[in-house]
Amino acid sequence: MKVIKWTADFKPEVETSIVPVWILIHQLPWHLFRWDVMSKIVESVGIAIAPDQATYSKTRGNIAKLKVEIDLLKPKQDQIWLGFNRLEGSEDGKWLNIEYEGVPSYCKFCFLQGHMEDQCRVKKEREDKRGKGTRQK
CATH class of the missing domain: 1.20.5 (Single alpha-helices involved in coiled-coils or other helix-helix interfaces)
Known part of the structure; x- marks a missing residue:
């Protein structure tokens, strides 16, 4: 038996493409290791579920590890923009590399x-x- 998130178009013969996976966000500044901030940062990747213990207790350095719900039918991002809205010619921010663990x-x-x-x-x-x-x- 598998517990999955309910959707309006649920079909028992079709396995969902939405799965929880761990992602690592590299070079995340220390002051952003807050759940409200990290969950917003990963919105373009998927829905944030929870941080791992090392991220929660801030003991790993500058790599945050979060469990995120992603859709396997969508292309995976390899970077997240950290900064203000990207306007033409504006560089008020930087790209952070992300790494996925255990994606089926x-x-x-x-x-x-x-x-x-x-x-x-x-x-x-x-x-x-x-x-x-x-x-x-």
């Missing part, structure tokens, strides 16, 4: 976690059946 793969064909579409057995079986069906005619 997701098949867009059978809608299951654990493999990519190019490794999908269901897709391969269907293609094999189609190939056999056209050869027999």
